Amino acid sequence: MRVPVDIEMARCVACGHVDAITCVLCAKCLGTEMAAHAVPGRGRLATWTTIRRPPTRFCELAPYYVCVVDLDSGPRVTGRIDTLAGAKSGAPVMAVPCESGIRLFTLA
């Protein structure tokens, strides 16, 4: 069985709020101490779109697919999905390693 890679997030030391991006300020309590927080890269596909006219630095990759995923641990995140074959809203997905550092998902 494939194991998803973790997704790096930020967690407020004061109130425990987990934010989907690395940030310096807690959106919930305005606390200023945010610690690195990894969550399992497992969730469900909310929606997706196909990028056919990308910005210059991603030209080589087009067409590629951008998705929104609701992680089982709660937060909603954006990322890429490797293929749309079998994609449907609510489908289980998992995060897989990606060299470019971009959050990449595949259908689980």
Add this chain to the structure above:
Amino acid sequence: MLTAKSLSGELVQTPVDILASAQTRGSPRIAGHPDLCSFEATVKAAALAYAAAGVTARDIDVVELHDCFSIAEIIDSEDLGLMSRGAGGAWAAEGRTGMGGDVVINPSGGLLSKGHPVGATGVGQIYEIVRQLRGDHPSQVQGARLGMTHNLGGTGVACTVTILGRSA
């Protein structure tokens, strides 16, 4: 020209009143929006603007809204309360948002028609509504007395709704 109402009569032949202007914020990220078919900032700004102007969505004759993409017009028009939730697409398809419709949306052609020059877009919307309310627009909405502009930044991170009225 922007001036106090007490001076507008002598400076401008056909003054237009600023009845309300409200600015709000929302999440800067797509993933920060729990409902992908609504922008919280628009809903809040519209509520504030209607309350400040003492009008409702039904009173608005003409709107220039932020149709940065074709789907955005549908989302925005529903968020502004111009029709019930989920009815925006049908209203557009049936011509109810076109000239002579229930509420005229983007008679200028909107953002997609002008290439959305970020920054200038918002000023352009005000210009369009002012001319509509003065009654001298080349694409005139007949009898327009109350107009609204809606400007949304980024991925719904900031929104400004302004309501303008023809001076009595």
